Amino acid sequence: MKIAITCVKKDKDSMIDERFGRCNYFTIYDTESKSFEHVENKGVTSAQGAGIAAGQQLLDHGVEALITGHVGPNAMKILQSGNVSIYKCSGKNIKEEIDLLLDNKLENINNAVPPHSGMRNRHGRA
Amino acid sequence: MQLVVISGKGGTGKTTVAASFAYLNKESIKVDCDVDASNLNIVLQGENIASSQFIGAKIAKIDKNKCIECGKCSEVCRFGAIKNNKIIELKCEGCAACKAVCPVDAITLEDEVTGETIITKTDAGILSRAEMVVGAEGSGKLVTEVRKNAMEYRKNNELMILDGTPGIGCAVMASITGCDVALIVIEPTQSGLNDFKRILSLIDHFGVKPLACINKYDINEDMTLEIQKYCENESVEVLGKIPFDPIVQKAVNELKPVICYEDSIAGKEIKNIWENIYKKYKEGIL
Amino acid sequence: MKIAVLSGKGGTGKTTISTNLAKAMGWNYVDCDVEEPNGFIFLNPKVIKTEQVSIPVPEIDPSKCIGCQKCVNICQFNALAWANKDVLLFDKLCHGCGACSLVCGYGAISEVDREIGHIDVGNDEQITCMRGTLNIGEPMAVPIIRDLKKMIGNEKTIIDCSPGSTCSVVAAIEGVDYAVLVTEPTAFGLHDLKIAIELVRTMNIPFGIIINRGSHEKDLIEEHCEKEKINIIGKVMFDKDVAVLYSKGKLLVEHEKYKELFLHIGKKVEGEIACSLL
Numbered sequence: 001m002k003i004a005i006t007c008v009k010k011d012k013d014s015m016i017d018e019r020f021g022r023c024n025y026f027t028i029y030d031t032e033s034k035s036f037e038h039v040e041n042k043g044v045t046s047a048q049g050a051g052i053a054a055g056q057q058l059l060d061h062g063v064e065a066l067i068t069g070h071v072g073p074n075a076m077k078i079l080q081s082g083n084v085s086i087y088k089c090s091g092k093n094i095k096e097e098i099d100l101l102l103d104n105k106l107e108n109i110n111n112a113v114p115p116h117s118g119m120r121n122r123h124g125r126a
Numbered sequence: 127m128q129l130v131v132i133s134g135k136g137g138t139g140k141t142t143v144a145a146s147f148a149y150l151n152k153e154s155i156k157v158d159c160d161v162d163a164s165n166l167n168i169v170l171q172g173e174n175i176a177s178s179q180f181i182g183a184k185i186a187k188i189d190k191n192k193c194i195e196c197g198k199c200s201e202v203c204r205f206g207a208i209k210n211n212k213i214i215e216l217k218c219e220g221c222a223a224c225k226a227v228c229p230v231d232a233i234t235l236e237d238e239v240t241g242e243t244i245i246t247k248t249d250a251g252i253l254s255r256a257e258m259v260v261g262a263e264g265s266g267k268l269v270t271e272v273r274k275n276a277m278e279y280r281k282n283n284e285l286m287i288l289d290g291t292p293g294i295g296c297a298v299m300a301s302i303t304g305c306d307v308a309l310i311v312i313e314p315t316q317s318g319l320n321d322f323k324r325i326l327s328l329i330d331h332f333g334v335k336p337l338a339c340i341n342k343y344d345i346n347e348d349m350t351l352e353i354q355k356y357c358e359n360e361s362v363e364v365l366g367k368i369p370f371d372p373i374v375q376k377a378v379n380e381l382k383p384v385i386c387y388e389d390s391i392a393g394k395e396i397k398n399i400w401e402n403i404y405k406k407y408k409e410g411i412l
Numbered sequence: 413m414k415i416a417v418l419s420g421k422g423g424t425g426k427t428t429i430s431t432n433l434a435k436a437m438g439w440n441y442v443d444c445d446v447e448e449p450n451g452f453i454f455l456n457p458k459v460i461k462t463e464q465v466s467i468p469v470p471e472i473d474p475s476k477c478i479g480c481q482k483c484v485n486i487c488q489f490n491a492l493a494w495a496n497k498d499v500l501l502f503d504k505l506c507h508g509c510g511a512c513s514l515v516c517g518y519g520a521i522s523e524v525d526r527e528i529g530h531i532d533v534g535n536d537e538q539i540t541c542m543r544g545t546l547n548i549g550e551p552m553a554v555p556i557i558r559d560l561k562k563m564i565g566n567e568k569t570i571i572d573c574s575p576g577s578t579c580s581v582v583a584a585i586e587g588v589d590y591a592v593l594v595t596e597p598t599a600f601g602l603h604d605l606k607i608a609i610e611l612v613r614t615m616n617i618p619f620g621i622i623i624n625r626g627s628h629e630k631d632l633i634e635e636h637c638e639k640e641k642i643n644i645i646g647k648v649m650f651d652k653d654v655a656v657l658y659s660k661g662k663l664l665v666e667h668e669k670y671k672e673l674f675l676h677i678g679k680k681v682e683g684e685i686a687c688s689l690l
Binding site: 134135136137138141162163165168184202204205216217219220221222223226227235258260261262263265266292293294295296297298299313314315316317318320321324327328331342345346349370375378379381 | 427447450486488489508511515551552576600603607610615652
């Protein structure tokens with residue numbers, strides 16, 4: 001299985017980047033060969049739809065799981081369509097995040113906040 | 127916490143409020159999302175410590191040596207951007223339709239520099255901002271870039287204060303998304319109320335918590351009441367009402383935040399609003 | 413004849429100037445500030461017609477699609493993606509350029525209209541008023557502005573633009589005969605005015621300045637215009653009554669002194685346009 005992690009720098013000790021669409025790099029870890037691959041996120045250079053470009057890139061790499069901080073609605077749509085499982089990071093470095101995922105200690109966020117949830121939050125709190 | 131000061135309408139006093147907040151919390155990171163006409167640096171003057179070119183769009187280029195003047199490109203261009211086998215840059219959206227139909231590969235899409243991002247070290251801390259090339263394509267990406275640059279200076283999860291963009295379009299969305307709180311500055315006018323309603327639905331759409339303040343509330347107290355009622359119905363807390371105060375204009379022209387003027391009644395209220403927000407933030411409500 | 417009213421900065425009084433000029437001179441009024449159209453509040457026309465504004469977006473016929481992904485690759489806006497052997501459309505990102513259907517060799521892509529806003533046409537006693545409104549959450553204002561511009565006839569028309577100097581403003585002022593730049597005498601006002609001046613100069617549009625909320629003393633805008641030899645065509649003095657009238661959604665020209673002022677400015681604009689055609 002290939003796991004993608006959004007990260008700040010191009011090495012396996014890098015800290016995780018909480019953004020998805022406009023993160024600097026993806027580290028792709030292959031659980032079978034235990035190898036790391038670092039790719040530049042194409043979303044960074046997109047004038048619009050960064051999340052979609054980033055999602056497309058992961059699908060093209062055959063990624064099945066993703067560890068990141070925040071996924072926008074467009075990125076969510078393409079990742080869901082490509083059957084990628086998305087996990088919420090815990091703010092550590094890449095290696096630690098992967099270990100947490102393999103121990104089933106990360107939260108799956110495939111059913112993230114739908115748009116318009118703000119309304120309910122506000123009236124709920126009022 | 128990321129706090130964006132927003133208004134929907136232009137000229138309601140966003141920058142006046144944001145500049146004062148910046149001064150009241152100097153360690154916060156400041157972001158000017160009004161990339162079209164950034165004014166925060168005029169008040170917070172300082173020294174530019176970093177800048178870089180911003181590639182915001184792609185634009186079609188026709189290689190004259192290859193072009194056989196068949197006119198197919200201008201036939202398919204839906205933006206009227208090709209006349210007499212020449213690209214009108216202001217109209218080109220970089221969609222590549224022309225490139226797709228050119229029989230001799232005379233067209234390429236080239237990166238276009240649409241602005242410059244700048245980090246300014248001001249008396250009130252770090253300010254991330256941008257200057258856009260006049261008439262360039264929408265600036266949502268540039269706003270995102272300016273926010274990203276600010277993040278680089280955020281070492282210990284400092285507060286972030288964002289001066290928003292007027293309107294409800296793509297740049298505005300880019301300045302709201304991912305913020306925790308949006309303080310809407312409303313002027314008590316018919317237009318102000320209209321625009322407030324539009325921006326509020328956008329803020330809801332992004333799941334950001336709205337707070338409100340009314341600027342120059344005493345130029346129309348009936349309208350102020352109407353806005354307060356509307357806020358009450360919508361469960362939006364009104365944190366303060368800033369009175370009309372000639373010192374505000376004086377402050378702008380003397381390039382100082384209005385809270386620096388002891389006898390400014392507007393400055394006093396802006397300070398109250400800030401303290402209220404800060405208290406909520408410290409108590410973990412925001 | 414088209415006259416655009418713009419300003420680098422928001423809130424300088426574009427709508428005040430354009431609605432009052434339209435009313436005083438009997439010119440038609442078009443609100444191109446489609447993100448925040450407010451002109452109708454003041455002119456209060458009777459709306460007689462509303463039209464939807466749409467852009468064409470692709471619709472993919474799965475029975476004809478062979479999965480070559482040419483459409484996904486040509487789209488410069490990331491509006492199309494390829495996931496799980498299917499083309500996904502993100503319609504809010506689509507500019508309606510048609511490139512995808514051009515490159516599809518299998519006739520799998522047709523286009524359907526997607527609504528992004530609407531245009532209202534109304535009449536007050538003597539003038540026609542139009543305004544465009546962008547639906548909330550829609551990123552692209554330009555298609556609405558383009559449609560509005562197509563509906564303008566040969567009569568004298570005032571075009572009220574959005575603040576700033578983005579592509580929305582470019583679309584609104586393209587092809588106008590004259591531009592009126594509204595500013596206020598503050599450091600912010602001057603900074604943003606310079607941006608607006610650069611824009612109209614780039615587009616070769618003759619222009620003049622109106623100072624709003626001015627005083628009887630010489631201000632920094634006047635100093636700048638003198639130095640740069642830029643024409644100031646009017647000055648509206650700072651007056652709390654103006655702010656109050658505006659806040660109630662009322663026109664200034666209901667008062668005789670303002671009616672005269674706007675007639676004077678309007679005549680000046682007509683004179684400027686006549687000169688620019690020489």
